[in-house]
Amino acid sequence: MASSIRVRAIANGETTDVQTLIQHPMDSGFIKDDKGAFIPAHYIKELTFEHNGKPVFIADWGTAVSKDPYVKFAFKGGAKGDDLKVSWIDNKGESDIATFKIQ
Amino acid sequence: MRFWLTTLAILWVAHPACAADGIDPAADARAFRNFFVQKFPNVKLEDFANGPYALNEDMRRQWEEKEQFPPYEFSLEMGKELFAKPFVNGKHYADCFPDRGIGVRQDYPQFDDKSGKVVTLELALNRCREANGERAITYTGDDMAALTAYMAFTSRGKPFNIKIPDDPRALEAYENGKRYFYTRRGQLNFSCATCHVQNPGERLRAEVLAPALGILNAMPIYRSEWGSMGTTSRRFTTCNSQVRGVPLEPQSDEYRDLEYFLSYVSNGLPISGPGSRP
Amino acid sequence: MTTFEEGFPVTRRLVLRGAGSVALAGLGIASLGVPTGLAAANDKYPEEAFRQKDNKEAIKLLYGLPIEPSDKIKLDAPEIAENGAVVPISVSTSLADVTSIAFVVPENPNVLAAYYKIPQGTMPNVANRLKMAKTSNVIVIVESAGKLFSATKEVKVTVGGCGG
Amino acid sequence: MRISLRAVIRLCQVLVVLPLGSAAHAANSETDFKAAYAAADAAEREAGRLRNQWLATEAALTEAKKAAEKRDFDQAVAAAREAEALAKASIFQATNEKEAWKTLEIR
Numbered sequence: 001m002a003s004s005i006r007v008r009a010i011a012n013g014e015t016t017d018v019q020t021l022i023q024h025p026m027d028s029g030f031i032k033d034d035k036g037a038f039i040p041a042h043y044i045k046e047l048t049f050e051h052n053g054k055p056v057f058i059a060d061w062g063t064a065v066s067k068d069p070y071v072k073f074a075f076k077g078g079a080k081g082d083d084l085k086v087s088w089i090d091n092k093g094e095s096d097i098a099t100f101k102i103q
Numbered sequence: 104m105r106f107w108l109t110t111l112a113i114l115w116v117a118h119p120a121c122a123a124d125g126i127d128p129a130a131d132a133r134a135f136r137n138f139f140v141q142k143f144p145n146v147k148l149e150d151f152a153n154g155p156y157a158l159n160e161d162m163r164r165q166w167e168e169k170e171q172f173p174p175y176e177f178s179l180e181m182g183k184e185l186f187a188k189p190f191v192n193g194k195h196y197a198d199c200f201p202d203r204g205i206g207v208r209q210d211y212p213q214f215d216d217k218s219g220k221v222v223t224l225e226l227a228l229n230r231c232r233e234a235n236g237e238r239a240i241t242y243t244g245d246d247m248a249a250l251t252a253y254m255a256f257t258s259r260g261k262p263f264n265i266k267i268p269d270d271p272r273a274l275e276a277y278e279n280g281k282r283y284f285y286t287r288r289g290q291l292n293f294s295c296a297t298c299h300v301q302n303p304g305e306r307l308r309a310e311v312l313a314p315a316l317g318i319l320n321a322m323p324i325y326r327s328e329w330g331s332m333g334t335t336s337r338r339f340t341t342c343n344s345q346v347r348g349v350p351l352e353p354q355s356d357e358y359r360d361l362e363y364f365l366s367y368v369s370n371g372l373p374i375s376g377p378g379s380r381p
Numbered sequence: 382m383t384t385f386e387e388g389f390p391v392t393r394r395l396v397l398r399g400a401g402s403v404a405l406a407g408l409g410i411a412s413l414g415v416p417t418g419l420a421a422a423n424d425k426y427p428e429e430a431f432r433q434k435d436n437k438e439a440i441k442l443l444y445g446l447p448i449e450p451s452d453k454i455k456l457d458a459p460e461i462a463e464n465g466a467v468v469p470i471s472v473s474t475s476l477a478d479v480t481s482i483a484f485v486v487p488e489n490p491n492v493l494a495a496y497y498k499i500p501q502g503t504m505p506n507v508a509n510r511l512k513m514a515k516t517s518n519v520i521v522i523v524e525s526a527g528k529l530f531s532a533t534k535e536v537k538v539t540v541g542g543c544g545g
Numbered sequence: 546m547r548i549s550l551r552a553v554i555r556l557c558q559v560l561v562v563l564p565l566g567s568a569a570h571a572a573n574s575e576t577d578f579k580a581a582y583a584a585a586d587a588a589e590r591e592a593g594r595l596r597n598q599w600l601a602t603e604a605a606l607t608e609a610k611k612a613a614e615k616r617d618f619d620q621a622v623a624a625a626r627e628a629e630a631l632a633k634a635s636i637f638q639a640t641n642e643k644e645a646w647k648t649l650e651i652r
Contacts (some may be wrong), residue, residue, distance in 0.1 A: 055498075059495060066466060294646065
């Protein structure tokens with residue numbers, strides 16, 4: 001299986017811009033299926049970015065983040081070729097982790 | 104199928120005016136393009152391939168933001184994998200297409216002189232599967248959407264290049280597609296043109312309607328409403344049910360002819376698919 | 382038949398702001414497994430705040446401090462969401478020493494949408510995509526040097542992000 | 546533009562609802578249902594030949610069948626007649642459009 005995590009991390013001298021897209025249903029628990037039963041909530045709760053072992057961004061998410069969630073941020077430092085470790089865990093305890101090279 | 108052909112034949116005989124009018128696709132395409140250019144003088148011609156985003160600034164900004172990392176990325180990637188995956192017999196989709204299927208989306212639909220019918224890209228993909236001993240996949244499903252998304256992506260920027268050969272059957276298919284486009288149907292009494300010719304840029308509920316010019320250049324489309332990528336077949340069938348009509352079978356003659364007409368009148372406009380829409 | 386790596390044409394209809402690279406090209410993925418980085422977070426997931434139906438309650442649980450509006454926060458959100466399922470919303474601020482940014486949508490079933498912890502050295506700018514059930518204000522709360530500041534913008538939603 | 550769309554919808558709804566007024570009379574039998582259903586079904590097939598069936602017709606036919614299974618023949622006959630009226634409206638539409646579509650054409 002391919003990773004659920006897609007990252008574009010680009011060093012721009014002073015800062016590194018990071019964009020992430022994650023494949024996840026982000027079911028809110030408020031939507032009914034075809035038979036009228038509620039689809040149970042299934043959403044990412046925590047998403048963490050680490051550069052050189054140090055967290056640079058932590059997202060705590062609820063049910064209102066869109067399906068296949070996207071987030072963009074920037075941090076100071078970071079050089080081309082550095083590792084950026086990205087991990088998430090959802091409300092069902094499922095998780096994924098991947099490491100990307102800063103471009 | 105036979106019923107329909109018979110009905111068509113009857114229509115043809117009953118309305119000799121149609122035949123007498125003469126079918127002139129090139130003139131139609133010019134008129135079609137002029138209509139939209141005059142209606143939206145500030146929109147660049149190639150921008151019509153971006154549908155409602157060409158017409159509405161607030162929506163355009165939302166689109167541009169999403170396009171930085173579009174939600175259809177996963178479907179596109181799946182399409183690339185599916186396209187590259189060999190069939191059981193070892194052959195590939197690429198073996199069924201000119202240029203191994205890369206950068207060819209703008210040439211579909213085509214008129215097939217053997218069968219005397221229009222062949223869309225979706226149909227060509229399934230014919231390729233069947234020719235190689237694989238089962239056809241559903242036209243409205245995610246796999247077909249992903250495959251056509253990938254093929255469109257490799258063709259981005261290439262202008263639609265639909266050909267209508269000098270064959271009365273091809274002209275008839277074109278004309279049938281045109282008639283389907285303008286014919287009011289469903290309980291709401293809407294034609295395709297009601298929304299996409301008379302009212303593009305207007306809101307129908309929350310949706311800003313896309314102009315018919317360039318509308319298929321963006322196919323397939325990821326719709327936020329669907330939360331997934333959808334094929335041209337899916338779009339046509341949902342259009343029919345939205346006007347409270349019973350949709351036809353995907354890739355029925357009518358839909359194929361409609362796709363032929365709509366693609367032809369957008370000749371010269373770039374492929375922009377896969378697109379994203381609300 | 383493995384030589385199927387024709388590059389994607391760069392004719393994306395939008396110039397991707399210098400990003401250049403296409404995600405499809407596939408960036409190296411090192412390992413798969415259980416995330417270990419979460420323990421490094423300086424505080425826990427605010428479970429209770431995410432359950433709140435009332436924005437005042439949620440904000441109280443999250444911070445327990447008064448909030449004042451600030452013109453140093455730039456909240457960018459559409460006038461009319463093209464679809465409530467995916468509303469792009471971003472924020473940037475010139476406030477100093479920002480440690481967290483929260484997005485609250487008072488008309489959503491659960492009002493707290495997202496809470497971002499901003500470690501030192503991370504820019505106080507976030508862009509994300511949120512679901513909105515109906516027309517609502519979007520409130521962004523920025524924690525700066527231990528104080529709370531907010532900006533608010535209304536987003537009209539005609540097709541809700543909660544299905545139907 | 547919005548108003549004109551609405552007006553069309555409204556007009557359509559009125560046209561469809563009109564023939565239903567005469568549907569109500571008491572104590573229908575299974576035979577009545579079968580006759581009413583056969584007429585509706587025939588009209589809907591004709592609409593199918595014209596490639597212009599309506600969702601509402603299909604829904605009314607389904608409703609008629611369900612009511613008949615419950616042996617509620619009044620309801621079943623009413624639904625079948627509604628289906629027939631809808632199917633006939635869709636046939637009228639399709640027939641009319643054989644020429645009328647040209648008024649919308651961009652030339």
